[in-house]
Amino acid sequence: MNPDLRRLQPYPFERLAQLQHGVRPQESAITLAIGEPCHQPPDCVRAALVNDLDSLAKYPTTRGLLTLRETIANWLSRRYQLPDNALSPETQILPVTGTREALFAIAQCLIDKHQANPTVIMPNPFYQIYEGATLLAGASPWLLNTTAADGWLPDFDKVPDNVWDDCQLIYLCSPGNPSGEVIAQAHLQALIERAERHDFIIAADECYAEIYRQNGPAPIGLLQAAKAMGNSKFKRCLVFHSLSKRSNLPGLRSGFVAGDAGIIAQFLRYRTYHGCSMPLFHQQASIAAWNDEQHVISNRRAYDEKFTAVSQTLRSFGITVSIPPGGFYLWQRTPIDDVEFARCLFAEENVAVLPGSFLSRENDGVNPGCQQVRMALVQPLDICIEAAERIGRLSKRL
Numbered sequence: 076m077n078p079d080l081r082r083l084q085p086y087p088f089e090r091l092a093q094l095q096h097g098v099r100p101q102e103s104a105i106t107l108a109i110g111e112p113c114h115q116p117p118d119c120v121r122a123a124l125v126n127d128l129d130s131l132a133k134y135p136t137t138r139g140l141l142t143l144r145e146t147i148a149n150w151l152s153r154r155y156q157l158p159d160n161a162l163s164p165e166t167q168i169l170p171v172t173g174t175r176e177a178l179f180a181i182a183q184c185l186i187d188k189h190q191a192n193p194t195v196i197m198p199n200p201f202y203q204i205y206e207g208a209t210l211l212a213g214a215s216p217w218l219l220n221t222t223a224a225d226g227w228l229p230d231f232d233k234v235p236d237n238v239w240d241d242c243q244l245i246y247l248c249s250p251g252n253p254s255g256e257v258i259a260q261a262h263l264q265a266l267i268e269r270a271e272r273h274d275f276i277i278a279a280d281e282c283y284a285e286i287y288r289q290n291g292p293a294p295i296g297l298l299q300a301a302k303a304m305g306n307s308k309f310k311r312c313l314v315f316h317s318l319s320k321r322s323n324l325p326g327l328r329s330g331f332v333a334g335d336a337g338i339i340a341q342f343l344r345y346r347t348y349h350g351c352s353m354p355l356f357h358q359q360a361s362i363a364a365w366n367d368e369q370h371v372i373s374n375r376r377a378y379d380e381k382f383t384a385v386s387q388t389l390r391s392f393g394i395t396v397s398i399p400p401g402g403f404y405l406w407q408r409t410p411i412d413d414v415e416f417a418r419c420l421f422a423e424e425n426v427a428v429l430p431g432s433f434l435s436r437e438n439d440g441v442n443p444g445c446q447q448v449r450m451a452l453v454q455p456l457d458i459c460i461e462a463a464e465r466i467g468r469l470s471k472r473l
C-alpha cells in the first residue's frame with residue numbers, strides 16, 4: 076500500500092457527519108454546508124447533452140474536441156479582455172473532468188520528488204484537494220495562513236526565501252474558498268516574478284471566477300495579470316476553471332486548464348495515461364455552456380439577492396456581516412468555538428454549516444479557521460432567509 080495514504084486527513088464532510096452523528100434535530104433540515112449550486116442547469120446544456128447521445132459509441136480523446144478548445148479560448152479572451160488568439164486552442168488549453176481532478180492530477184504530473192525538500196505552498200484555510208494532491212505526489216505542504224487581519228488573502232512576503240527555493244508548485248484560490256476574497260493584480264504579478272526567480276509553477280484555482288457581486292468588478296485572473304506584465308506566453312502560469320459553479324453543473328464534471336504550453340504538453344502526456352478524457356456528449360454540453368452568458372448573469376443576480384437578504388436578516392439580530400466580492404459563501408465569525416457553534420446550530424435549529432477549522436490546519440500556533448463558519452448560499456432565497464433567521468435565533472441564545 077502507498078504509505079502516503081496514511082498522511083491524508085479525513086475530508087471536512089466526513090468530520091461534519093461525525094459531528095452530527097446521533098443528533099436528532101426537531102426543525103426541518105437546511106444545509107448550507109456543501110458548495111453545491113442548487114440553481115437550475117441551463118436548458119441549452121441539457122439539449123446539447125441529449126442531442127449528442129449517439130457519441131456514446133465513440134472513445135473521446137484526452138485532448139478533447141478542437142471546437143471545445145476554441146470555444147474556451149474565445150471565452151477566456153472575452154472574460155479577461157485578452158486579445159483574440161492570445162491562447163492557442165492547440166497547445167494552451169486542455170479540457171478536464173472538473174477542477175477537482177485536475178488540481179489533484181497537476182501535482183502528480185509536476186512534482187519532482189527526487190529533488191531535495193519538494194514543497195507545495197498553499198493558503199490556509201484551503202480547498203482540501205491541494206493538500207491531498209501534495210502528499211500523494213510525495214511533497215510537503217507549506218501552509219500560508221490567511222487571517223482576518225490580512226483580509227483573508229495570502230501575504231506572499233511571509234514565505235521565507237528558502238521555502239521559495241524548495242517550492243515546485245503553489246496553489247492559489249481566487250475568489251477564495253471559503254472567504255470569497257480576490258487576489259489583486261499587483262500581488263499576482265509579484266508572484267509571477269517570484270516564480271521566475273525561484274523556478275516554480277503557479278496553479279490558480281479560479282473556479283469561482285464567475286460568481287461575483289454585480290456592483291463590483293469581475294475578479295482579475297492569473298492569465299490577465301501575466302499578459303498585462305508582458306508574459307504573453309503565460310510562462311509558469313496555469314488557470315483552472317469549471318462549469319460547476321458558473322453554470323450550476325457540478326454533475327457534468329467539466330472544466331479546463333489553460334496557460335503555459337510547455338506544462339500543458341506534459342500534462343496532456345500525463346493525462347493520456349491517467350485516463351480521464353471527457354465524454355463527447357459532455358464536451359458538446361460544455362460548448363453550449365461556455366457560449367451562453369445569460370444564465371451566468373441570472374445566476375449572479377440570484378446570489379446577490381441572497382447575500383442582500385441574508386445579511387439584512389443576520390444584521391437584524393445584531394450580527395456583523397460583510398459581503399465578499401466573490402463566491403457564494405458567507406465566511407462568518409462565530410460567537411463561540413466554531414465546532415460547538417455548528418453542533419448547536421444543527422441540534423437546535425437543524426441548519427448545517429461547515430466549521431472553519433475543518434477547512435484549515437493548525438500552523439504556527441494558530442488555526443486560522445477557528446471561530447469561523449462557512450455558509451454556502453446555494454439554497455433558494457426563502458430557505459437561505461429561513462436559515463439566517465434560525466442562525467440569528469441561536470446567536471441570541473448564546
Ligand SMILES: Cc1ncc(COP(=O)(O)O)c(C=O)c1O
Nearest residue numbers: 110173174175202252282317319
Ligand atoms: C476552491 C474549489 N476548487 C475546486 C473545486 C472543485 O470543483 P469542480 O471539480 O466541480 O470543478 C471546488 C468545489 O467545491 C472548490 O471549492
